Amino acid sequence: MRLDKFLKISRIIKRRTVAKEVAxxxxxxxxxxxxxSSSAVKVDDEITITFGNRIMKIKVKELQESTKKEDAAKMYELIGEDSTQN
Structure with a gap:
């Protein structure tokens, strides 16, 4: 599955176009x-995303083509979240 699609379906980033820009x-x-954005995501991959001064690290648990809002969080596990302060 493409990275931008995974970020959108798992609801880490709300829009695929925004996920593409970030990547x-x-x-x-x-x-x-x-x-x-076109990189392949596989189960057990670790993804690190930088949002401004926040760094989010997740582990991919499952891949689905579509999901309901309540099931989206099952697609990944939050490993860590850091705030970088200057």
Whole structure:
């Protein structure tokens, strides 16, 4: 599954176009390597996303083509969330 689609379906990012922009700006890593929006996401991958001064690290648990709002959180596990302060 494409990275931008995973971020949208799992509801980490609300819109696929925003997910694509974030990834193409180099703010998303898969297994510690910078990823493009078209990068493939697999089960057990670790994804790190930088939102401004917040860093979110998740582990992919399952992939689904579509999901209901209440089931979206089952697609990933939150490993850590840090705030970088200057």
């Amino acid at each position: 193409d700006q180099g703010r998303v890593q898969i297994n510690n390597q910078v990823a493009k």
